[in-house]
Amino acid sequence: MKNHRIRLRHTVGGLVAGILLALASGSPVQAEEPSFPMRLPSFPVQVNGLKIDSERSSYPVLTYNNMVYLPVKPFADTLGLEVAWDAARGLKINRRERPSGIRPTVESKDKTSGSRRYEAVLPGFPIDVNGKSINNAGEPYPLLLVDNVSYLPMTWRYAHNEFGWRTDWGAQEGFQLTTEQQKVLHRIIAEDTEALFVEAESNRMLKVNKDLKGDPSLLDDKAKAGVNQLAEKRKPGVPFAGDPKQTAVRLGDSVYYDNIELMSLKPILEKAAAFYESQTEYENKGLDVQSKIMKLDDRTILAVISVSSFLHIPPPYTPYTHEAFIVRDGKALPVPDLTQVPTRVVRNPDGSFWIASEAADRMTSRTPNVYGQLALLDASGQLRGMNTKLGEKDIDLLASTNDGLTVKAYSDRFKAYHDSFIPLDAEEREIYYHLDLQGKETRLFLYKGAGRGYVDSKGHIYVVDRQVNRISNLTSGQSRMWWDYELKR
Incomplete structure (x- = not known):
């Protein structure tokens, strides 16, 4: 291992990097030879934004055969895993139904020598991951034991396919792991001159600076009521x-x-x-x-x-x-293009009208086929279906001005909801357009993901991501992500 280089990219076979999931069994476990030498990494390691001090951790980050391993005992809650072991059934690792939103904790101790070697061995008990039996000895990167603590490698199979995590590598940042995040930020509904007002989980509302700097602040009930009234007034047009x-x-x-x-x-x-x-x-x-x-x-x-x-x-x-x-x-x-009852009508200065049927605000078993539909009755009396023109199943009406609309057009929202679990790097895309009063479109931005759009008073387009707690200003190129444990404080 002395001259081995650490490679943190996944191959065609899907190997990215590895995470140690450490679980003390509580009793000695019979293990099989041979041994697998492991060492502390020579690069930074981050889990959900927290830099891990491997040299002072009770459960240090380790590397073996160009793979990275992180401890599960302090991170199991953050990783969203249920880990159990007993002598009869062996080790079971399962993804939880819902992320926990818990900040990673690291147990500290005296600094350890970076050259120390850790000897790992193959476990001699059955291993089950998400209900599937694992042929561990046949894996190119098997689950290992160090001092009776279980370690799971983060191959593409485990990290991406089984748990839906995202791994990144940077020359300065080193290895970065992002697990499935508890969704706290939902959508922007209003603003003032300096801040955005964001609906959040548990019927909360947060105030976020438009420059996306600083920490969000919680609004009290009185302030929240005022924001809701403001949000209703800023909706384009009038209800049908x-x-x-x-x-x-x-x-x-x-x-x-x-x-x-x-x-x-x-x-x-x-x-x-x-x-x-x-x-x-x-x-x-x-x-x-x-x-x-x-x-x-x-x-x-x-x-x-x-x-x-x-x-x-x-x-x-x-x-x-x-x-x-x-x-x-x-x-x-x-x-x-209108197969639903319209929800809003926008009258334009030239006598034309936008007629919109809004998509379901939240997907439920009763609203899977409630699309965002949009039609234009132009000043000459011609009717134009904008879903057909843009080639999209859904169009969200975001803002109206005297010269047209700002909309979001997309077709892949069902991919995000048909599956019960979506990896963080799932392929999705949404396009933001300006539509003039003749129905001609000008493409503004492509958002690579799925989110909820908002247009502020200056015409800046913000997006609250659907999967992670990230707000992006597409107009300025700024973006900021908060970890779920930060927003739940």
Whole structure:
């Protein structure tokens, strides 16, 4: 090992670096030969931003065969692992369902000689990782024992595939480990001249400097109420609100508003009839037709027709469709890309309108198909579906000005929610655009990740990352990440 170089990059086989997960078994364990010489590293090591003093640690960082090992006894909570051992079942290491948000702690002792060698051996007991039995002796970097303390190597298989951690290497920073983080920062909802106001876990609200320097501060209930009022006022446009005095009517197999036919119900009726003919155990109860009508200006009406079919299925699971129409000059035109009830309408100075249906604020079992949809009714009366134009499933409406909108467009949000566990370096991307009043897009920024965007009064675009507690100012290029244990103090 004297002349070996430390390499901290993963190969095609997926080897990145290694983490020691130390667990005292409580009793002597029979081990197998041969031995594996290990040493203290000659470079810095950081775990979730904390620099480890290996030479003074009771459980020092070690290296073996160009791999890095970190102790688990002081870090198991931070790493989000459950580690258990008994004589009958051996060692079991499992990822916890939720990160703990606990700061790494290091036990100190007198400084140790950096040249000291630590002899490790193969364990003689079964090993189980996330419920899978490990052929440890056949691994290129096996789990090892030093003085009856168990060590797990951080191959790509373990670090990335099993636990979803991220490893980095820098000439100055050395080896850096980022484990799955407890999400504390959720989204920016408002601002003042100097700070951003960020919704946080447990119904808290934090104040963060716009320059992203310093520590976030907690707002009291009175201040939080004022911020919520400010946030409501800054939303683009107005809510889509129906006039109770206005309604569409069903006449025969069609739906009309003000004697103008909006849509035919025949395709829905025929589909339902075919089903009930083949499934005679169910009763055909017909259709339920509802409407929501909003006057946009003196000559423009936005009408939304909601049709529920297969009424034998109880709410809220009854199938339904939504169709949106612009009624102008005695004609009805379907609004492209809108398959949901609109949530907001933005009127522009030139007489054009943005019509938006917002994506679900939080993904649940009842909202997996609630997309962000956007359409433009331009000043000439032309309707344009912006999801189709941008080629994206979701568009989030962030801010409006006299010359257009700032939006976030993306299509891969389901990747982030279909899997119960997403590695920190999962491939995701979101694009920020400016849309002018004719629907022409100007690409502003690509965010490599998934987050929640916010546009401040100066037009700066901020993003709160979905996976880690990071806020990025895309306009200035500044970014700051806080560790979960810092924000939970």
